[in-house]
Amino acid sequence: MTAQAQQVPLVEMRDISVAFGGVRAVDGVTVDLFPGEVVGLLGHNGAGKTTLIKVLSGAYQADEGEIFINGEKVNISNPRDARAYNIETIYQTLALADNLDAASNLFLGREIVTSVGLVDDGAMEAEARKIMARLNPNFEKFSAPVSALSGGQRQSVAIARAVYFNARILIMDEPTAALGPHETQMVSELIQQLKSEGIGIFLISHDIHEVMDLCDRASVMKNGKLVGTVDVAEVTDDDLLGMIILGKHPQDKAKS
């Protein structure tokens, strides 16, 4: 990633702060992301990772700080704005409407409509079948509500939704938390594939090994503050653990 110095970052979140009733969930955090790069966001529960990316996905508003996309300052005040900048998010909760079928969830908020403005369920199901054939060929339950699907199938619906609309910036919040080994492998392959297509990915994870395997850089948060951002190739598991648990930057250790 030596070329990064000259390149304009795909996303830069600068000095972001979010407070919930006096508690600063995110406190002056700066992170960035380049095209074709995977940046891991690490930290304990409550470190502020999810809050930080929800600012980018439009679910929360930052109290302070700025967001730049391709070097231009942008204002993201709701999920629609985020989608307009091709920012797609796979939430930890999956954010699926359990009573609707896979195609309705995939196109929720962006339905395909007929010439008279009615939703075109046939066209949406056909598109859903196409993308699911790529992501999860075993998926068959297109007419059942997603509440009838297994955890892995639900996850693949959420992933399909993020991938279908030509995301340039993808946020994945613990995408493998609910998955078995086989499905986790599929997600890893997908991340590699999307990365090669030049998509920038923020990957939130608890799993240090997953971050070491998949990410180019890792930003570690603790108690709402950024501990630091490191090149994954230059640190060890223990360095990352130290950052997560003790909030200690590896460079500090080197200096002392």
Place this chain on the structure above:
Amino acid sequence: MTDTSSAPIAVQPRKSIVQTLELDTRLLGMIGAFVVLCIGFDLLTGGRFLTPRNVFNLTIQTVSVAIMATGMVFVIVTRNIDLSVGSLLATCSATMAMMQTWILPDLLGLGLNHPVTAPIAIFSGLVIGGLIGAFQGYLIGYLAIPAFIVTLGGLLVWRNVAWYMTSGQTIGPLDKNFMVFGGTNGTLGAFWSWVFGAIAVLAALYSIWNARRNKLAHGFPVKPLWAEAVMGAIVSGAILGFVASLNAYQIPVRRLKRLFEARGETMPEGYSEAYGLPVSVLVLILVAIGMTIIAKRTRFGRYIFATGGNPDAAELSGINTRMLTVKVFALMGALAALSAVVASARLGNHSNDIGTLDELRVIAAAVIGGTALSGGFGTIRGAILGALIMQSLQSGMAMVGVDAPLQNIVVGAVLVLAVWIDILYRKKTGERL
């Protein structure tokens, strides 16, 4: 729980006839219960329940509650409740009655039976209903006051706004053209009823054919042709049977004589005329079609169900759930106004207690019709059938001669029983709709 169905299926399993026809088993169960109810009352009353006259009355009595029940489906699907619809109906009814009898004739100089009086009155009622509904929706959606509280307040406020407006007086008689919506005062007659039946059959057959063509265009599996034909035959039969039974009800001879005398003619000997389809029922049918299209084929409807299923997911998908709440309650208000047209036209005047307790009948109809109070599930046709079942129970018991307190005890028990059966059904089918 779902593992059995995901196992690879090598042999095409033998499908039951219900599966092949792709029938809605919940709807089928409700229709079954309704048929049992009707036959039971018919036997108990010695054949007086299933007469053309009673079928005609039953449909007319159901319309007002059924129209509001379709709106209540959307309200309940979005995890809200509207306790104010009966009071809202009264306010709208008072507005329209005063429009016809006082504002338009006295202030604007238009007569009571002037051709524009009824349209202006109805329009003003719909606007008032929609605005009050939107206001309640704003309090619920934007100020985050629970719907139960807002509409409980509305129940008291709008009932007494109507009282205040009219000083508690009964206002009438109403405009002649307005009264057309009141049932016996406005019917299509035999010929136009058959025309309507024919159009309805053609529309139903077209929609079945169109749905099949759409599925084939995308290469989805379709029902065998004979199954489509059977469905088409059942639907057509039901429509034509309904029209036939309404057309079988003859206008009483004394009433016909009066009608002829009013026109300055004398009635020919042996003349007879059927009521046919009441205009109010036609209104209900149009509302039902419109609301079903909204529910199934528009973004608005899709967002209503998505919000009911998972409000957070809807919000994260970019749906403005607050505005959605305003729109749902505005629609409910407008439908309450439409019900006010039907109810006051049926009475022939606005009375101070019009629509009292309607909110409970409407909620009960929606819930008996399979609308889940936890949100996300409900159908328009179910709610209308629910309203019909409620009305049949009530008038059936009255015909049998059950005491008034016992009638309400039975209706209350049936409501609880219906919801329990619905819960069992959902458990068994895994929330399939």
